[in-house]
Amino acid sequence: MPGNTFGHSFRITTWGESHGKALGVVVDGVPAGLPLEPQMIQKELDRRRPGQSQVSTPRSEADSVEILSGIFEGKTTGTPISMMVWNKDARSSSYDNIKDLARPGHADYPYMKKYGIRDYRGGGRSSARETIGRVAAGAIAKEILARFGIEIVAHVIALGTVSARPMPLDAIRENLEKTPVRCADLEAAEKMLKEVEAAREEHDSIGGVVEIIATGVPAGIGEPVFDKLDADIAKAMMSIGAVKAVEIGAGYEASRMKGSQMNDPFVMEDAMVATRTNNAGGILGGLSTGMPIICRTTVKPTPSISQPQQTVDMKEMKETEINIKGRHDPTIPPRMVPVAEAMMALVIVDHMIRSGHIHPDSLLK
Amino acid sequence: MPGNTFGHSFRITTWGESHGKALGVVVDGVPAGLPLEPQMIQKELDRRRPGQSQVSTPRSEADSVEILSGIFEGKTTGTPISMMVWNKDARSSSYDNIKDLARPGHADYPYMKKYGIRDYRGGGRSSARETIGRVAAGAIAKEILARFGIEIVAHVIALGTVSARPMPLDAIRENLEKTPVRCADLEAAEKMLKEVEAAREEHDSIGGVVEIIATGVPAGIGEPVFDKLDADIAKAMMSIGAVKAVEIGAGYEASRMKGSQMNDPFVMEDAMVATRTNNAGGILGGLSTGMPIICRTTVKPTPSISQPQQTVDMKEMKETEINIKGRHDPTIPPRMVPVAEAMMALVIVDHMIRSGHIHPDSLLK
Amino acid sequence: MPGNTFGHSFRITTWGESHGKALGVVVDGVPAGLPLEPQMIQKELDRRRPGQSQVSTPRSEADSVEILSGIFEGKTTGTPISMMVWNKDARSSSYDNIKDLARPGHADYPYMKKYGIRDYRGGGRSSARETIGRVAAGAIAKEILARFGIEIVAHVIALGTVSARPMPLDAIRENLEKTPVRCADLEAAEKMLKEVEAAREEHDSIGGVVEIIATGVPAGIGEPVFDKLDADIAKAMMSIGAVKAVEIGAGYEASRMKGSQMNDPFVMEDAMVATRTNNAGGILGGLSTGMPIICRTTVKPTPSISQPQQTVDMKEMKETEINIKGRHDPTIPPRMVPVAEAMMALVIVDHMIRSGHIHPDSLLK
Amino acid sequence: MPGNTFGHSFRITTWGESHGKALGVVVDGVPAGLPLEPQMIQKELDRRRPGQSQVSTPRSEADSVEILSGIFEGKTTGTPISMMVWNKDARSSSYDNIKDLARPGHADYPYMKKYGIRDYRGGGRSSARETIGRVAAGAIAKEILARFGIEIVAHVIALGTVSARPMPLDAIRENLEKTPVRCADLEAAEKMLKEVEAAREEHDSIGGVVEIIATGVPAGIGEPVFDKLDADIAKAMMSIGAVKAVEIGAGYEASRMKGSQMNDPFVMEDAMVATRTNNAGGILGGLSTGMPIICRTTVKPTPSISQPQQTVDMKEMKETEINIKGRHDPTIPPRMVPVAEAMMALVIVDHMIRSGHIHPDSLLK
Known part of the structure; x- marks a missing residue:
């Protein structure tokens, strides 16, 4: 059973x-009955598209969305x-010389073991470009949730x-898009930017933490x-x-708390x-409590780095060194913010329908 | 769509x-073609059953398994x-006086919001007793995996x-069941036991971390x-x-690592x-790499504690205080070890079949 | 992916x-919030149980249901x-001498090919006894549907x-249980009984047609x-x-009708x-129209017959003859009536929930 | 839960x-590892496309397929x-005047009840054009099955x-595409063509029966x-x-057969x-027996007919008359042949993978 459906x-x-x-994405x-314009999708895709700032890859893609079905007279x-x-700025030739090499930190090797063949250009299916479909679908989910008073915001809390520093929700909303690192603490954002720059200069990359908050979720879903x-x-x-x-x-802190504190x-x-x-993060026994849902995700440093790395040639089955050229993000969390929001929106809208809070057939009912 | 299937x-x-x-469980x-005796299931249930040690609840249940179908002449x-x-030592009366109160840290309130009715005795469906089915099913999964050279071990690494301290796999296997806390570092285990004892005396509870390791998983599953x-x-x-x-x-440490380290x-x-x-923990791009799979889970302190807590009466819709009597585990991780192993085994056997490593119909083929 | 879930x-x-x-069944x-007593389940099981009349197998089973979970104070x-x-009157020894023979019209041979092993006693899993679970579950489905004004009736229209002859719904309801063949046309029922008797005397079996009618289904489900x-x-x-x-x-007649008639x-x-x-049978484009849903199913004659038949020995891989002893129904449709009703009820309640006509969590909402 | 996935x-x-x-379709x-060229898909789409013969609608669509993903260097x-x-010859204006009328035999009314809104142009989603995706996917399924010696052929056996008359498989293969009605009995085909012509002249439509045969399916799938x-x-x-x-x-004949015949x-x-x-049609107990799988489907006459029909205005909620202009097939079965083959191929390839006969990940293994 394949796994491309969520x-x-x-x-x-x-x-x-x-x-x-x-x-x-389908x-x-x-x-x-949901009014839906391409612009509602495009604004989210623009938040994830490459080349949007100095902390993202220079690959230049407009990632302009086309809606092909499911809409009539402006409504779903x-x-x-x-x-x-459509893919436009796809420079595949840079991958020719590493097509048999397993890039460290990437899925090349297990894909080869699983399928016996792979599209090695830019990671093929395992590329972060796959998240375009998630963000487009998530944009629809967010539109629906907004009608039910549910808001989803993600932001970078460590890079x-x-x-x-912990910030109130209002400040997060307000500051989120002010800097390319998408950190609401603007002082920290400044330092983060410097750290990204330093990593890029060292031909290295850094990781971080993205927090996702969902407010307005009614009690009892899940x-x-x-x-x-x-x-x-x-x-x-x-x-x-x-x-x-x-x-x-x-989360992680719960291991050191006492029941009376937790x-x-x-x-x-x-x-x-x-x-x-x-402390429950809005969820008890797997069901929403009505309090804000709080989730944090740890993101590893970008595996593509422009320095020589030890690896193996999967065809020759021998050790060798790899030098990845391509165009990489020096850090992932800022561009992951809209993806994380999308995934949270998808889970919540799915469960809102499952538990009868949103009508499965029609918003007009 | 309900959620009792995995x-x-x-x-x-x-x-x-x-x-x-x-x-x-079904x-x-x-x-x-898998030889299966009740004893293979029972030995795992015995590891999770209540009353097994001083760090677990005194509720006394043999949790003796009956296999009702699917076996013929000793084989699946x-x-x-x-x-x-069968439930035997179910003392329901202790719950009568708190049937309208939402126990803090428990699912009582959201269950009531979701279903409008609930079996309040011992948490009903949201009780940890539900994991009996998981452990029984996981025992079968482990038997199958063992035939493919896959071993799953969980242990407590923080309480x-x-x-x-980090321990080699051999030591984990050897020491795992030596102490009731299921920690392979026996010195740490000693201290953990004392901390559990202290928590119990304070009518409080503590959390911890369980690590699950799966070895022998071939590359390319997922x-x-x-x-x-x-x-x-x-x-x-x-x-x-x-x-x-x-x-x-x-895991969590990845956020502070550089690409060249990670x-x-x-x-x-x-x-x-x-x-x-x-550092990948045996998984890249969502596929196994052939290296050991390493997972750590943070477990919160037991929410049932024997001290007065602030809560609400869900019927009267007013604030009140709750005193939970019942019989509780002062800490969850030691008894969660077999449950975590079961869940890991279930995921891996599912994916081994999905990706063609185990024949879906028969081990005799 | 296994197939025991519907x-x-x-x-x-x-x-x-x-x-x-x-x-x-689970x-x-x-x-x-659905009031549920064992008797509501039992009455349907009694309609399908063996030994209920001269047109059914003499295997004697009370098929007494136990409800083990999901009910609290009489409500779901x-x-x-x-x-x-529990199985009680299981006489397994009669199957010993045919354990390697493929009974014609039965699933013995393909089961053996699929699994490499099988419980040959009474057909094992491929026995009609498996429908006990369907009927028990269907009884719950019917209880729910009744609260929404939906009624499901099946009856034998050919044996x-x-x-x-075509009968009005009232007559079907009234006459359904009057004869053991469950045919509402009592004159035809008389003749059917004779034909069953004749088939039994010839050590043979006969087939038939069961019609299932669902009334009160709102338009737009599916x-x-x-x-x-x-x-x-x-x-x-x-x-x-x-x-x-x-x-x-x-149905089958549609092939010879013109559009203007159909x-x-x-x-x-x-x-x-x-x-x-x-003519649509209450369904257009896969969605209910609000008219009664009409379905007819053709049932083959019971494959177990007490006369010598040509077959193969699956172990020796050679041709041979088989004489099936056991206890068989001379015809299946009368006992299939409650099973067909159950399956129709299961499909409709599933789709009523899927399309928002029944709340997925609670009837109390 | 929506239903656009199979x-x-x-x-x-x-x-x-x-x-x-x-x-x-996705x-x-x-x-x-499956070699796949657009032409393999196109040849099946050409068999179902409109305007291919005098027995199909004159809507003129090349239905030219584009493959957008999943292929690298000619292989999956x-x-x-x-x-x-892409849709090209879409004349939507002909539907404006009937947008509130429920076309008899069509899904307009239940769609309106379900969704509260619908794309009324040409039936929208409930149009037979939806089967383009099925046929394209089925073409891939057939390519895979062919590698395992499985062939699927459908033909019209009644119109x-x-x-x-019953025809041997060789004759079916040979004659199938010789006439636009896709009937292997060429004499009958001649008469069928006349009947289609007569129906068209009467502004009416006719139904028929399509038989689907799958050979080479191993025993034990399902x-x-x-x-x-x-x-x-x-x-x-x-x-x-x-x-x-x-x-x-x-099939239908089984109801009148005796066990000893069936x-x-x-x-x-x-x-x-x-x-x-x-007589089993290659299936016993839901599992393939290794014999050819035989299925027959009854197809109703095309509901769109060019004569006045009684109906209701769904907006005004009153009775009225409808005159459908548009461009219709006078009969459906001939164009349904490739669709029925596709659906059979999809079911069989799905079950071949499910039961381990085809590797789920790769044909290269």
Whole structure:
């Protein structure tokens, strides 16, 4: 059973390779009656596209979206929405000389073992360009969620050795797009930019942490005992290339807390049940509590670096050295922000439909 | 779409509540021809059963497994295997006085919001007793994997404020069951035991970290781009109650590493491709690399603690205080070890079948 | 990927073999708040149990159901409902002498090819006893549907060479259980009984046709373009052993009709859209029209007959003769009536939830 | 949960509307290493395209396929294959005056009830143009199956009142494409053509029967007890618009046969197990027997006819008359032949992978 489909009630299937003709996504399960313009998709794709700033790869792609189906007179009809982007600035020749070499930190070797053949140009299917389909589909999910008062915001909270101070949600919203590193703590952002620059000069790369926050999610979504909301979020995030850890709420810190500290006391707030703290990150027993959902993902440093590395020639089956040319991002988290938002939106809209909060057929009902 | 089923090619469905008549699991997709005796299941259930040591709840259950189908003349037949355990020591009355109160850190409140009704006795379906089905199914998965040279071992590497030193796999195997905390570093285990004891005396609880290692997994299993091996592991682990974070390989540390440090150099070893380090934790691009798969999960402190806590009465919709009596584990990680092993085994056997490494119908082929 | 699960939003997994310890089903996706007593399940099982009349096998089983989970204080809780029946009158020895012979018309040979091993006693998993789980689950589905004004009735419309006259729904309801052949045309029923008796005396068996009618289904359920309502009904019915054809509405006759005859004119009835005729059988484009859903299934004659038959010895790989002893139904349709009703109920309740007509979590909402 | 995806191990998702920009399909689960040229797809699309003969609609579409992903250096890579066809001759204006009228025999009314909005041009998503994606995907499935010695042939065996004589497989292969009605009995074909012509002159339409034969399928594919091979074939066929009945083997005739007639005696043939007759249609207990798989589908007459029909205005909610202009096929079965072959191929390749007969990852292994 192949794995290019995500979601159950709101289901996306992505396709396409880094240097193929095009990349795209089919989104099935979008309820009818949602006004949808290409611009709503494009604005999210613009946030992830290459060449957008000095912290991203210089590959120049407009990544202009075409919507091919599922819309009639400006509204969704409940039928599948097919969206695609043509590849334009695909310089494949730079990959010819490394086609048999396993790039360290990349999927070349296991792909070869699995399929016996691979499109080596730019990583083929394992390229981060695959996330175009996720972001396009996520843009639709966000539009739907917005109608139900749900907002999703991601931001960079650590890059290299720099950590941001905790910021209130308003400041995150306001500062998010002010700097190319997408860190709401502008002082930290300044330092992060320097660290990115230093890494680039050293022909190296750095990692970081992206935090995703979802507000307005009603209590009770998620499906015990396996399709728990946090389980599906963990899968969604870990399915993004380069993510090596996922935390919910107190996350990693929970291991050193006592029950009396970790437990969030229940309180009444405006005649509604809430919790005083939110160590749970908005999820208990796999179900949303009504509090903000908080997730953090650790992103490894970009594996493509412009320095010689030890590796093997998969054809000759012998050790050798590799020098990757190509065009790389010196760090991934800033461009991963819209991807992480998309994945969170996809999980939440899927579960909102699954648990009856959003009508599966039509928003007009 | 409900969520009590896990896996695709090797698929389990668990059922049952903490204080219901019984709990069980149906395992579909077990290839024919596997010799299977109840004792193979029972030995794993014994590792998770309550009352096994001073660090676990005193609830006394033999959790004796019955296999009801799918076996003929001592071998699996390819048909579903139904297994169950009767509940015996279910003292439901202790829950009567808190039936309308939302226990902090527990799923009571969101369950009530979702279903409008709940079996409040011992957490009902959201009880850790649900993992009986997982462990029973995982025991079958482990038996199958063992025939393909795959071994899965989990152990506690942190409990409360105590962290274990890194240990070689041999020592982990040898020491794992020597102490009730299931920590291979016996010195650390000693300290952990004391910390558990202290927590119990303070009517409090502590968290910890469980590491799961899978060796012998061939390169190339996992399904791009959503059903990646690490994505499915993350989901599997996060679906276990009390888990708040999942890391693969370098995990959380990857955020502070440089690409040149994080990338594992490929080398030839015994005419096979390997990596010199294993920061990837055995997974690149969502596919296994052939190196050991390393996963760490952070477990929160047991939410049931015997001290007064602030909460709300869900019926009266007003704030109040709760005193949980019942019988609780002072810490979860030691008993979570067999559950985490089971979930890892389930993910790997599922992917081994999905990618053609294990025949879906029969081991006799 | 194994195949013992049916449905998406209302999902059943059956398990068990003809001569194993027990048979059962886990039903996942039952909304919370449904009052459910064992008697509601038992009454349907009693309609399918062996030994109920002269037209059924003399194997004597009470098939007494136990509900093991998912119910609290007489109501469903939204968690999986596990139900089982113990096998009691299992006389396995009669199968010893034919364990290597492929019974004609039975699944012995392909099971052996698929799994390399099989429980040969009474057909093992391929026995009609497997439908116990379907009927138990279907009983819950029917209870839910009844609350939404949906009724499902099946009846025998042909047995051997006897065909029943068309009968109005009221007469079908009234006469259905009056004779052991479950034919509403009592005159035809008389003749059918004779034909069954004749077949038994000749050590032979006869086939027939079961019609299933669902009334009260609202317009618009079904999921284009693959999970159409008629597609899922066809699968559900064809998954019942012995069914060789499935028709919807005019069915087989449609091939000889003209468009002007086949098309059902739309009319207004009580301010609602209806059709004057119902050649569509209540389904257009895979979606319900609001008219009664009409399905007919052709059932082959029981393959187990007490006369010598030509076959092969699968172990020796040579031709031989087989004499099946055991205890057989001389004809299947009468006992298939509750099974067909169950499958129709399962498909409809699944699609009612999928399309938002029934709340997935709770009937209390 | 939406329904535009079919299959598990070989999974297709179709998208697009009759008068939208384009239609297409994403095929996930194609093993790596299959040589694939657009011409292999195009030749099947040419068999289903409109305007190909006097028995099909005059809408003129080249339906020229573009393959956008999943191929590298002429071979499949194991990644999703995205294929599309642009709509060119879409004359939407002819539908403006009937946009609120429910065309009898069409899905307009239930679509409106389900979604509250619909693309009324040419049936939108419920148009037969949707089958372009099925045929394109089926072409890949057929290529794979051919490598395993499996051949799939469909042909028209009845059209209107004309039935073809039974023909041997060789004659079917040879004569299939000799006449536009795709009937292998050329005498019957002659009469069928006249009946089509007469129907067109009467502004009416006729139905028919398509038989699909699959040879070379090994014994033992199919998944008990719900995903039986015949159950999945029934679903696949019934999911094609206009199909009202599906039969396997003796099918409808089985109801009047005795067990002693229906049962196919097992024999040894060339040291292999076979059956002397094939009333089972190649399937027992939901598993293939190794004999040819035989399926027949009844196709209703085209619902679009150029004569006034009684209907309702869905906006005004009152009765009225409809006159459908557009361009219609006078009969569907001839153009359904490649669609039925595609669906059979999709089911079989899916089950071949599921049961381990075809490697899920790669044909190179």
